[in-house]
Amino acid sequence: MMTEADYYAFFDDYLNDRLDAPVRENLERRLAADPVLAERLADYQRVTGTLHAYGQRLRVSEKLRAIQAEIDAEQETTVETGRPDMPVLRISRTEQWLREFWHGHRATMGVAASVAVLAVFATLLGLQWWSTLEQPARVQQLRLEVAQLKNAQKKSQRVMNQVINQIGATPPPVQGKFSGTGFALTSDGYLVTSYHVIRGADSVLIEGRDKQRFRAEPVFSDAAHDLTILRITDRRFKGFGRLPYTVKRRQADLGEKIYTVGYPREDQVYNDGSLSARSGFEGDTGFYQISIPVNPGNSGGPVLDDKGNLIGVISGRQMDVQSAAFATKSSYLARLVDSLSAAPNPHTYNLPKQNQLTGQTRPQQVRKLQDFVFVVKVFE
């Protein structure tokens, strides 16, 4: 019985042509007849073939390395001795590594650097853009920058000059830097307006419907509720007379019909609407939301209800919402007056007690009201 190893010896002899002719012919016949034996021969050939090829691969690989080493050696000698007049560039291992790294990665690093630079600038510009976009966009405070009126004024001045030529000299109208609206709080010369109207003011002028002007000064300001109390300091001032409206101390109801009179332009302007919400911008409970169309210059104007009660003071409007204006609640005004009266060195604020507007029609109410609403002109 032949073992597999015996067969391999046999195959070896057969493939190297060391068998006698009869034995070889016998084997070839058996190979043709016996597929198992043929398979065994094929396996033997695969294994020895692969081994031979593997051996060759290793030897040739060694040869190629030797050739390469020889070439490298030649190049080194030409570099060092071939040109004696040329200085040999010697670089440290680190520098060589750096050079190779730079050579291999410069494109990537360039792209990375430009992306970083772009990102930085995009962020800076984006932030700036965002902040300029965001800040003024929400609530606009409604004091009027008088320059806006310049064009209109020039026109009227031209007309006025013609008139002046006819009727004689009248002083040209005084222009402040900003203007808003104010209204009488007591009959002895105290007024209310919005804090932001007189913010940063050097001097304040009050001008009524009859074009009479009085100097005034802020007595007290409440920036949180956007309220300021002014006092007229002019000697010529003799008092407002009886005020027709009263200050409501309780909260007004939703849906109440309300109106305002103010100076968004040179003349008094009436506007009405209703009370939309009992909180202001971003839920601020110091304010009402009202649906009166208001414009720069309306700030500080009185908001009255149907019965002629003062319920608020116009403060601002929200830019990104349709017709949402805000007014400080009159209850805060009343509380402010109370706290001032209680303060040391007090002055008695005689708030009007009797309402003369109740039960009257709107035009009648407005007619009585209009003498107590003033332009507040501010000089910086």
Next chain:
Amino acid sequence: MGKGQPSYTDEELLAGIRHGDDRALAHMYRQYLPTVIHLVTQNSGTEDEAKDIYQEGVMVFYEKVREGTLELSCQIKTYLYAVCRRLWLKRLAEKGRYGGRLDDHEPYLETGAEADLADAEERDRQFALMSEALGRLGEPCRSLLEGFYLLDKSMQQLTAEHGYTNADNAKNQKYKCLVRLKKLFFTQYKEEPLP
């Protein structure tokens, strides 16, 4: 180059390599090395990487020539360039830095290099399996077979080295080792089917 060495034509080089003439191999190696170094260093590789790639490429060429299966339809230079280009692309892909394009300065299409490389890959796989099978074989079989097949030693030399009483003993031992190697080789071969 030059250095008084004779310049060969492509046919002479092929004939020389087919007959195992080391001088022809060395000559060819020197002649086309710069092209490949240029290719690799222009495409984010170092000179050492270029030499590795070139040796691999020459090996593909050499083995095809020795097998007698090379069907050369272009110059040797073009063929080697195409092979090395393909190898370098593969290496770049492995490094994850392949930008999708190489700066070419030689033609590389229609050279049959792709098919030859596929053959070479299969051969590499077999060699790897064989190397592993040899590793698992254990002594003295391993050094006996390596000595005979890989290091080209004669049976007399191996008989002396391994202390066999005569060459026949050594030969019998060799065949037994071959049987064991065959089993190891083929079990792995079957465990790892072709991809």
